[in-house]
Amino acid sequence: MINNYRGVWQNLIAFVKLFLLLVGIILLEQITLVPLTMTIYLKGTLVKILLTLLTIGLQILFVYQVSKVYVRSVWQIKNITINRLLFIMFFGFVSMFILQLASSWLMDIGLVPVTGNQLILDNLDRHNNLGFYFMVILLAPISEELIFRGLLINKFIRTFGSSTISKSCAFIFSVVFFAFMHNPETLMSSLPYVLMGVVFTTVYLKSGNIVVSILVHMCANLIGIL
Template sequence: MKKLFNWLGNIAGIILAFASYQILEYFYFFPHQLEKLLHINYVMLIILTAIATILVLAFILYLYQRQLKIENNWGFNQSPHWDGHRLLIMLFSLILIVVCSYTLQILLGVTSQNTSANQATLDKISLQAGGLFIPMVCIIAPICEETIFRGLFFNTFFMKESKISKWLGIIFSGFVFGYMHDPSITKFIIIYWALGCILAWVYTSTKDLRYSMLTHMFYNSLPYLLIILDKMIQNKWR
C-alpha cells in the first residue's frame, strides 16, 4: 500500500511540475499581456519573472530530489557528478542529436516553410516575447523538461534498473516527450520522439540530469549559435 501511495504521489508530482512549467512559460512568452493583466511596468515584470523562475525551478528540482530519497535503485545523481567518461557520452550525444535531427528533417521533407505546429507556434511567440524568449528556450525549458520527462518519468514508471527497463524507458520517455511537442501526432512526432530518446539515453547512461540538460540546452541553442557564427564570418570578410 505504501508503494502504491508513493507511485500515485509521483504521478501527482509530474502533473504539478508540468503545470508549474506551463505557468512559467507564460511569463517568458507573453510578457506584454502580463504587463496589461497585472497593471505593472516592464521592470516589475522582469522581477516577477525572476522570482517565478526561482520558485518553479526549486519546486521541480525538489520533487526530483524527494523521489530519489524515497527510492533510487538506479543510483541517479550520485557524486562525483563530473568525470571524463560521462563527458565523452555527452560529447557523442551532442553530435548524435544534431545528425539525427537534420537527417530526419531531410527524410521527412521538413523546410522553413514546412515545420511542425509546435515550431510554427514558437516562431510566432518569438516575435512578441522579445528578449525573454531565448533564455526560456535555451536554458529554462531544458532544465524543466529534462527534470520532468527524464528525471520524474523514470522515478515513477521505471524505478528498477535493468536493460529492459532502460530501453523501454528510453522509448516511452521519448514518445511522451514527442507527444507533448506534437500532440496532433503528425510526421514531426518522429523527430521529437528521436530527440527525446537520445536525451533519455544520455540520462540513463550518465545517471545524471546535468548531462541531458546540457545536451538539450546545446540543441535548443544551436540555431542562435549558427546565427552568431554567420555574423562573425560576415564581419570578418567585410
C-alpha cells in the same frame, strides 16, 4: 493464479499513480511558464522584464521542489571514467547537431509541419527575446530533463524493478511523454521530438548523470535557434 492477478493489479495501480504524478508535474511546470507566455500579448519593456523574472523564479522553485521531494539522487555523479563521459557528451552533441539540421530542413520543405510548441517559441522570439533565450537555452533543458529523465525513469525503475524489460519500458515512456509534451499535431510533427528524446534518454542512461543530458539538451536548443 490469484497471486498472479494480484501482482498484475498492483502493477497497474502503481503505473496509474506514476502516470498521474507525471501529468501533474508536467502541468505544474507548464503553469510556471504562463507569465513568460503572457509577454507575447503585453506591451511595455518593464512589464516583460518583470514577467520574465517571475518565470525564472518559478522555474527555479519548481526544479528545487521536484529535486527535493522526488529525485534528489539524480544530481549525484556516478562512477564513470572521463573518457567515457566525454564520448557520451560528444555523441549527444553530434547527434543533436545532425538532428536539428535535418528537422529544420524537413520543416522548410513542408514534410514535417510546425508544432504548436514551435509557434509559441517563434512568438516569444519576436516579442520577448530575453525571455525566449532564457526559456529555450536554460529553463527548458533543466526542467524537462529533470521530469522526463530524472523523475520518470528513476521512479519507474524503483517501482517496477531494474530488469531489462523495466528499463526498456522506462526508456519508451520517457521518449513518448517528452514528445507528447511538445504538442505535436501529427505523427510526422512528433518525429523530431521523439528522436531528441531518444538521444537525451540514451545520454542520461549511459552517463548516469542528469547534468550531462541537461548540457546536451542546452546545446540542442542553442543549435535550434542559431
